[in-house]
Amino acid sequence: MPGETLRREYSMRLDCRYLLTAPPEPHLLVACLHGYGSNAEVMLRLTRSLLGDAHAYVSLEAPYPFYVSLAPDRVVGHNWATHLHSDASVRLHHDMLRYVLDEAGRAAGIGPERRVLVGFSQPVGMNYRFAATHPDEAAGVIGVCGGVPADWETGSYLPVSAALLHIARNEDEVYPPAKTSHFAERLRLRARDVEFHMLDGGHRFPSKAAPLAAAWVERVFRNTR
Secondary structure (H helix, E strand, O other): OOOOOOOOOOOOOOOOOEEEEOOOOOOOEEEEEOOOOEOHHHHHHHHHHHHOOOOEEEEEOOOEEEEOOOOOOOOEEEEOOOOOOHHHHHHHHHHHHHHHHHHHHHHHOOOHHHEEEEEEOHHHHHHHHHHHHOOOOOOEEEEEOOOOOOOOOOOOOOOEOOEEEEEEEOOOOOOOHHHHOOHHHHHOOOEOOEEEEEEOOOOOOOOOOHHHHHHHHHHHHOOOO
C-alpha cells in the first residue's frame, strides 16, 4: 500500500519590485497597485493621470507573474492572489505594502498622515483589508472598480482611520452596480469617512475622474501641506 501523503509548508525569499518617482517637494506619497494581469508601469501612468504631478508615486508590481497570452509576444502580467492559499497572499500583500510605504516614505520624507493607497480591480478589497488591519500606515485609500472583502462585516478588523474614496462604474461587468451600490453602506461599518461615486462606463480605469479625485484630496489633505 502507498504511504501517507503529507503536505508541508515552507518559506523562501521572494524578490519584489516597485517603481518610484517624485517631484522635488511632493505633497502625498501615493502607492499604486495594478489590476489582474497588468503591471506597475501601466498603473503608474493611470494613477498619475488621476491625481496629477504634485505627488510622489510608488507603483508596486504584484508578486505572481504569468503569461497573459501565449502569442509570440508572450506578454507577462501579474497577479496579487487567488482563492488558493489566500491567507498567504494577504500576508504577503500586507508585508509588501508596509515595507514599500516605509522605504519610499523615508526617501520622500512623507509620513503616514500623507500616504494614500490607490488600487484598481483586484487589489481594491485587499487594500481595504490592509487599512482595517494596519490603520496607522496610510491616511487615504482610493478604490477603483473593485470590491469589498467578503469578511468585512465579520472579520477581526480594527476601525479604519483612513478616508476612503470608492469609484464604481455603471456598466462594470466584473463589479456590477447591483453589487457595488451597497459598498458605501458596507464600508461605513468600519470607516467614518467614505465617499462613493458611480461613473459611466465599464470595467476600465476612468479617464474623467480627475476632478472628483482632486476635490477628495483637497478635502482630506488640505491641512497637510
